[in-house]
Amino acid sequence: MTAKEYSEASERYRLLVEKGLLSIAERENGSIYPRLHEAMFYSLEAGGKRLRPCLVLAVCEMLGGDIEKALPAACALEMIHTYSLIHDDLPCMDDDDMRRGRPSNHKVFGEAMAVLAGDGLLSLAFETLLRASADTGDIGVLLAAREIAERAGASGMVTGQAADIENEGKQNNTLDTLRFIHRHKTADMLEAAVLSGAYIAGADGDTLAALRTYSENMGLLFQITDDMLDITGDPALMGKTLGKDAETGKLTYVALLGLEGAKKAAADAAENAKTAIRDIENSDYLAAVIDNMLVRSN
Amino acid sequence: MTAKEYSEASERYRLLVEKGLLSIAERENGSIYPRLHEAMFYSLEAGGKRLRPCLVLAVCEMLGGDIEKALPAACALEMIHTYSLIHDDLPCMDDDDMRRGRPSNHKVFGEAMAVLAGDGLLSLAFETLLRASADTGDIGVLLAAREIAERAGASGMVTGQAADIENEGKQNNTLDTLRFIHRHKTADMLEAAVLSGAYIAGADGDTLAALRTYSENMGLLFQITDDMLDITGDPALMGKTLGKDAETGKLTYVALLGLEGAKKAAADAAENAKTAIRDIENSDYLAAVIDNMLVRSN
Numbered sequence: 001m002t003a004k005e006y007s008e009a010s011e012r013y014r015l016l017v018e019k020g021l022l023s024i025a026e027r028e029n030g031s032i033y034p035r036l037h038e039a040m041f042y043s044l045e046a047g048g049k050r051l052r053p054c055l056v057l058a059v060c061e062m063l064g065g066d067i068e069k070a071l072p073a074a075c076a077l078e079m080i081h082t083y084s085l086i087h088d089d090l091p092c093m094d095d096d097d098m099r100r101g102r103p104s105n106h107k108v109f110g111e112a113m114a115v116l117a118g119d120g121l122l123s124l125a126f127e128t129l130l131r132a133s134a135d136t137g138d139i140g141v142l143l144a145a146r147e148i149a150e151r152a153g154a155s156g157m158v159t160g161q162a163a164d165i166e167n168e169g170k171q172n173n174t175l176d177t178l179r180f181i182h183r184h185k186t187a188d189m190l191e192a193a194v195l196s197g198a199y200i201a202g203a204d205g206d207t208l209a210a211l212r213t214y215s216e217n218m219g220l221l222f223q224i225t226d227d228m229l230d231i232t233g234d235p236a237l238m239g240k241t242l243g244k245d246a247e248t249g250k251l252t253y254v255a256l257l258g259l260e261g262a263k264k265a266a267a268d269a270a271e272n273a274k275t276a277i278r279d280i281e282n283s284d285y286l287a288a289v290i291d292n293m294l295v296r297s298n
Numbered sequence: 299m300t301a302k303e304y305s306e307a308s309e310r311y312r313l314l315v316e317k318g319l320l321s322i323a324e325r326e327n328g329s330i331y332p333r334l335h336e337a338m339f340y341s342l343e344a345g346g347k348r349l350r351p352c353l354v355l356a357v358c359e360m361l362g363g364d365i366e367k368a369l370p371a372a373c374a375l376e377m378i379h380t381y382s383l384i385h386d387d388l389p390c391m392d393d394d395d396m397r398r399g400r401p402s403n404h405k406v407f408g409e410a411m412a413v414l415a416g417d418g419l420l421s422l423a424f425e426t427l428l429r430a431s432a433d434t435g436d437i438g439v440l441l442a443a444r445e446i447a448e449r450a451g452a453s454g455m456v457t458g459q460a461a462d463i464e465n466e467g468k469q470n471n472t473l474d475t476l477r478f479i480h481r482h483k484t485a486d487m488l489e490a491a492v493l494s495g496a497y498i499a500g501a502d503g504d505t506l507a508a509l510r511t512y513s514e515n516m517g518l519l520f521q522i523t524d525d526m527l528d529i530t531g532d533p534a535l536m537g538k539t540l541g542k543d544a545e546t547g548k549l550t551y552v553a554l555l556g557l558e559g560a561k562k563a564a565a566d567a568a569e570n571a572k573t574a575i576r577d578i579e580n581s582d583y584l585a586a587v588i589d590n591m592l593v594r595s596n
Contacts, residue, residue, distance in 0.1 A: 036460035092409035111390035123451035153421035155329035162334035
């Protein structure tokens with residue numbers, strides 16, 4: 001797949017997602033309290049590349065599924081991702097004033113409304129999934145919804161965030177701790193995206209297993225390259241002691257493995273992801289997602 | 299139904315709920331990060347009368363449904379109710395230090411973990427609902443899950459909380475505003491309880507309509523008697539201006555209607571609730587719930 005083909009496909013998926021989110025915002029206008037509606041969609045509309053929902057659509061389409069049937073799950077994942085960012089930015093969490101180039105939710109709407117905007121988006125995600133399941137009566141849509149609930153939930157993404165908070169400032173962090181945090185905080189949601197697309201397309205067990213391996217490695221790759229992007233701007237910031245970045249005190253792969261070690265780990269994860277889907281037809285787009293993730297850190 | 303029969307039935311439902319919640323806590327032990335698990339179940343186990351989940355079981359049983367099949371929905375409602383209390387108690391919301399006779403969640407676990415404990419319980423509620431729907435393949439369970447999502451969600455309970463926050467301290471509150479807030483903040487969850495029990499038992503349209511009227515009036519009755527309980531300890535606190543309690547500044551039915559007016563409104567709501575279910579067989583327990591709610595304020 002050429003770079004042009006990749007970016008055209010990505011843009012096609014992204015526009016479908018934007019359209020889906022907009023239609024949810026319009027449908028809910030009038031039934032959600034106005035200021036809450038504004039707070040929820042302020043953050044939801046400030047989208048980035050929409051990686052997770054695009055993956056849902058891409059996997060579903062690759063496996064011959066109906067892309068329209070995957071749209072509710074795609075939008076639900078983006079709502080869950082957005083709620084987690086709103087709550088993460090709160091003063092009692094990471095205390096971030098900016099998000100995606102704009103003031104974070106609580107800076108605009110106040111802390112109380114930001115808590116509710118997050119709660120509202122998380123609830124609306126499940127409302128969207130349950131409506132789609134009940135209206136279509138489609139078992140694939142229901143299995144996708146269950147997968148998303150498990151990965152986004154208390155034993156998934158929220159566990160990753162809790163582990164992150166609890167390990168902040170601790171002296172005995174190891175590669176295992178870092179892997180545990182990111183497996184849940186980051187990888188679980190990417191896996192939910194890939195697997196929910198597969199469930200909706202009615203994938204068989206072998207395909208699901210291959211995509212599980214693919215998405216696990218994508219999660220790892222995503223986090224390593226994220227750490228590398230943070231650090232390569234100024235290698236002097238790289239601290240080796242305790243596996244933490246010297247300036248920010250953050251536990252990172254680069255600080256734990258060194259820049260060369262992190263590069264090697266990223267290349268291995270990319271290779272494993274692509275090998276896993278080698279035998280799936282029409283998987284060039286998924287392979288290109290991995291290539292582009294690897295390239296961004298070089 | 300005698301007082302003894304009522305309290306025995308309530309206790310039987312309550313024990314089933316406690317058992318269901320305990321088995322969820324045990325099942326999730328090891329998969330949820332330990333400190334997060336502790337925070338979530340600290341609040342979930344500090345239960346009161348478990349009104350909402352008991353209603354799910356009572357309605358399901360009354361209509362001849364399988365009470366075991368209603369247990370996941372009952373537990374999910376209690377998890378949603380508990381998450382809302384945890385987030386409500388946060389310093390940026392109502393800033394309450396105590397809840398159900400114990401220090402509130404953030405006083406024990408810190409604000410960040412309390413936000414996550416709420417997020418975790420809300421997610422686990424939907425995980426429980428989706429697992430039950432997917433595992434049983436039962437359309438009634440799925441319709442109950444959708445009803446709960448809609449009532450607890452952005453256009454339901456969360457909208458009530460947002461309206462409450464936005465109207466705090468405002469001068470132009472009316473009975474309409476108060477009704478809007480409580481319809482969503484309180485009544486929606488009671489309606490979700492009653493209706494989800496009915497869906498799981500496979501209720502027909504007429505029965506659902508009757509139970510909708512019943513639960514709407516129960517929601518109203520619950521809020522009026524709650525306001526009366528707050529006030530009747532010391533009638534001198536009752537302010538008439540702006541519909542607000544003179545000391546706390548809270549918008550209440552008593553402050554808006556006066557104590558006699560509130561009593562009358564409560565009696566009317568109780569009557570409407572009982573009339574709605576008059577023709578449903580075995581509805582004595584549901585009638586007794588209303589009688590007991592009315593009595594508590596006298």
